[in-house]
Amino acid sequence: MIKKNFPNGANMANLFKSVKRLLKRKFTLDEQKDHQSGPEKREHRKDQAEDWEKELTKSKDYQKSYYFNQKSGKKFTLTYLSTLVEEKVMDNNAVPPLLEGEFHHIDDVKKLLPLADVELSSSFKDIPEKLLKGSVMLTLEGDKVFAFISSPKQIVRSVSAPEIEFSVVGPKEAFVEPIDQNINMIRKRLPLKELIIEQFIVGKLSLTKVCVLYIEGVTNKEIINTVKQRISDLDKDEIADSSYFTQMISDNGNSPFPQLLDTERPDRVSSSLVEGKVVILVDGSPHALIGPTSLTEFFNSFEDYFLNWILATFIRLIRLFSVIFSIMVTPLYVAVVTYHYQMIPKDLLITLVTSRRVVPFPPILEVLFLEVTIELLREAGARLPTKVGQTIGIVGGIVLGTASVEAGLTSNVLLILIALAALASFTTPVYQMSNTIRILRFPFLIMAELWGLVGITIAFCFLLTHLLRLTSLGLPFMEPIFPLRLRDFKDALFRLPFKSQAKRPQYLRTDDPIRFSKKKANKKKDIDE
Amino acid sequence: MKKSCLIVTLLLCLTILPGCVEKKVIDDVNIATGIGIDKSEKQFLGSIMIPVFKPDKSFGNFTFKAKGKVIRDLVSEMQKKASQPIVSGSLDIALFGEDVAREGLINTLDVFLRDPSVGARVQLAVVNGKAIDIFKGKYGDRGNAQYLTQLLEHNMEQQNLPLTNLHRFLAAFYQKGMDPYLPMLKKSSRNLVTISGLALFKDEKLVDILHENKMYYFKLLVDHHTLGVVKVKEAHGESTVKSIGLKKNIRLKGRNPYTFSIKIKLKGDLTEHQERILEKGEIREIENKLAQQISKECKMLIEEFQRKNIDPVGFGHFAKTRTRNFDYKKWNEEYKNAKFEVSADVKLIGHGVVE
Known part of the structure; x- marks a missing residue:
């Protein structure tokens, strides 16, 4: 399992506050004054020293070991949480010099230890916080000051290939849970002093590190401020994943549409940064959030950029078609079969009627039955381990499908349509959006059943109005379709060649709209020229 | 308050308004694809052709017949015999006996004109003889109505038959200084129908029949x-x-x-x-x-x-x-x-x- 390690840069005030609440301690102002005050209140101070240990001693990983220095014969203790501290470093690098060196006074620690991060302190309030961050507390007999030796345990997962946004060509690295590792991956791709990484601590109990990344001089300041303000306004006890942020800081929390793009690809993140977007990284989450986004971006796979622009555009248009198809095909089936028999071509009529005739249900029940079956299969497949999941696919797809047609519960035409719709919905590259598409067809189905094509039109109007009202970090979600910005089509529904991508997207209102010189990009230097 | 008002209105719409639309599930209706009007003494003899979809995906034909003085009355007469409602939205072709055409078509066509579900591209044709005789045969393997419409359509597109349909007929009829014309069909054998010429109208009444040999020149003039x-x-x-x-x-x-x-x-x-x-x-x-x-x-x-x-x-x-x-x-x-x-x-x- 992965343990979070809190480095020293954490926001002290916040940390302290939270720890205080965690330990249910009542530090009053008076008591704090006592820390600095003279020996007359030593009694009180001793109480406190025992107090901070009270909760920690209950934990099994709390370690306190006693040692004697061989030279001075002084007794010293090392206190730490074994799960957070790299014990190898302690045993090899810290303990031997302390045992053998000239250790008379606590100040000698700095000389004795080869470890860089040694801090002296006399304040009790620091103790739990430091211990929880992976420091070892060193106390010397008869000394009021104690030393903190920082040696946090680094449990790091190796970088693996992206699973959700897999691409055949292109880089094969995906984010992992520790935030430092993720930042490292981005920094490596963008060695820029202008790449700013601002850190926030969110979550009263989880104290999760959240980083906001942007390139200064490119990203619009207003967007940065919006993100920063929204993050600092957050009030929650625990942040488990970056998807919490998608829900909490997006403009409309009641929309089924995700308004921040989540990605596990460092290449996608760095190219978004270059475009002038803001990226949010959350410690413990292998997904970065990109904002502001627009609807079309959710149907763009990052692989599009690795392919020739003609292929990429073709694939994007296929995705767009498949999304519309996936949402619309079953509602259209219901509407046409229930109300608009006139629309069916005569040659198709016989296929539809003969397959429908044996079905005892009205079209809507038939469709709902199959749609729910498909959703069940998906959900069951998602909850089960991969190997069992395949079995589910076979059971669901082949056995249930053919059996339900043979039993006369559904018509085989509909079965084909449902299967196609499910297949089409898988083409959406962003998982969050494909979930949205799953759910969108149900209101359409109901409206189709109630009013036929008129109902579908009404539902579509509602959907369109909702999409037009949506914003992502204050910027229109439907851009470039509405507001119509023809120039931004270069990388929305289409993916035009790189030489026409010389400018940053208009809607981001970047501080520096020009990415590179178009003239130079167009010039092709040949060796014989 | 405003929001709750909106929700109440939406709920009312969702629960009450669906009753306003009539459901016609395709396998629960008789889809009329052809209609034939003949004269029988002083009454109309109407026949409506329904394709029968057999489980092996082949077509059969079934014809409802009724007599009456008014066309609407014919239809309701036929509904009495039908187990499922007869709907006219998918009408492909309307055939008229020669005797009906000689007396005028516009009363009959008015029924189509006032039914919004009937398309404007319904094919009309006059039958040399009785329309009901044509319905009695079995032509092609896609149903009689499909056979007859395709017969007319391909002749209009590639052969000598001038373009006609309900829309063109009515346009020519309502246009002053212009008279409509329709193709003339004839049953040539038990499973064949041929185009035997063109029926020429004076206003709504058939007055002359153009021989099929002349159709080429006629088409040159009108199309x-x-x-x-x-x-x-x-x-x-x-x-x-x-x-x-x-x-x-x-x-x-x-x-x-x-x-x-x-x-x-x-x-x-x-x-x-x-x-x-x-x-x-x-x-x-x-x-x-x-x-x-x-x-x-x-x-x-x-x-x-x-x-x-x-x-x-x-x-x-x-x-x-x-x-x-x-x-x-x-x-x-x-x-x-x-x-x-x-x-x-x-x-x-x-x-x-x-x-």
Whole structure:
């Protein structure tokens, strides 16, 4: 399992506050004054020293070991949480010099230890916080000051290939849970002093590190401020994943549409940064959030950029078609079969009627039955381990499908349509959006059943109005379709060649709209020229 | 408050308004694809053709019959016999017995006109005999109605039948100075129907039947574009010409009496010749011969129309568009005395390898 390690840069005030609440301690102002005050209140101070240990001693990983220095014969203790501290470093690098060196006074620690991060302190309030961050507390007999030796345990997962946004060509690295590792991956791709990484601590109990990344001089300041303000306004006890942020800081929390793009690809993140977007990284989450986004971006796979622009555009248009198809095909089936028999071509009529005739249900029940079956299969497949999941696919797809047609519960035409719709919905590259598409067809189905094509039109109007009202970090979600910005089509529904991508997207209102010189990009230097 | 009002309204709409729409699930209705109207003594004899979808995906035909004086009454009479409601939204073809057509079609067509579910591209045809006899046969494997519509449609697109449908019929009927025309069908054997000619109307009543041999020339006169086949005979033998392009120019040359000049410019392919090899200059000969033939036949057709006092080409309407203070009442007299100059120019652009 992965343990979070809190480095020293954490926001002290916040940390302290939270720890205080965690330990249910009542530090009053008076008591704090006592820390600095003279020996007359030593009694009180001793109480406190025992107090901070009270909760920690209950934990099994709390370690306190006693040692004697061989030279001075002084007794010293090392206190730490074994799960957070790299014990190898302690045993090899810290303990031997302390045992053998000239250790008379606590100040000698700095000389004795080869470890860089040694801090002296006399304040009790620091103790739990430091211990929880992976420091070892060193106390010397008869000394009021104690030393903190920082040696946090680094449990790091190796970088693996992206699973959700897999691409055949292109880089094969995906984010992992520790935030430092993720930042490292981005920094490596963008060695820029202008790449700013601002850190926030969110979550009263989880104290999760959240980083906001942007390139200064490119990203619009207003967007940065919006993100920063929204993050600092957050009030929650625990942040488990970056998807919490998608829900909490997006403009409309009641929309089924995700308004921040989540990605596990460092290449996608760095190219978004270059475009002038803001990226949010959350410690413990292998997904970065990109904002502001627009609807079309959710149907763009990052692989599009690795392919020739003609292929990429073709694939994007296929995705767009498949999304519309996936949402619309079953509602259209219901509407046409229930109300608009006139629309069916005569040659198709016989296929539809003969397959429908044996079905005892009205079209809507038939469709709902199959749609729910498909959703069940998906959900069951998602909850089960991969190997069992395949079995589910076979059971669901082949056995249930053919059996339900043979039993006369559904018509085989509909079965084909449902299967196609499910297949089409898988083409959406962003998982969050494909979930949205799953759910969108149900209101359409109901409206189709109630009013036929008129109902579908009404539902579509509602959907369109909702999409037009949506914003992502204050910027229109439907851009470039509405507001119509023809120039931004270069990388929305289409993916035009790189030489026409010389400018940053208009809607981001970047501080520096020009990415590179178009003239130079167009010039092709040949060796014989 | 505002929000709750909206939700209540939406809920009311969702629960109450669905009752306003009538459901017609495709397998729970009888989809009428063809309708036939005949005369039986003083009443109408109506027949409605329903395709029967058999489980092995083949078609059968079933015909409902009823008698009545009003068309709507016929339909409700038929509903009494049907286990599922008969719906008319997918109507493909309407057939009329010759006797019905002679008495006037517009009362019947009015029923279609007032039913928004009936499309404007329904094919109409007059039957040489009884419409119900045509429904009795079994043609093709896609159902009778499909067979009949396809029969008409492909002849309109590629052969000598001029384009007609409900829309064109009504447009010609309501247009002053223009008379409608419809194809004429005849049952030739138990499972074959042929196009036997064209029914020419004076207003709504059938007055004359054009023989199928003349349909080519008729189509040249009334349609914008034509793909049709014509036979030419000259000194070296017979040959067939398929026209592939038509430019027609009608001009009003004089108004007292009304004189029209019709110029037909035809491009065609020589598709077949009696002799295997063409002689030198024979192409020119065929062209000239065909041009003569077209101008002669067209002129004869128009003169025939003048005698019958019908105007399927719409010369009256044409004259009206080019004449100030045009008077239709006078036109009826003037049409009889009108003069027509027909000239044709034929160019054979392809021979040898054809089609």
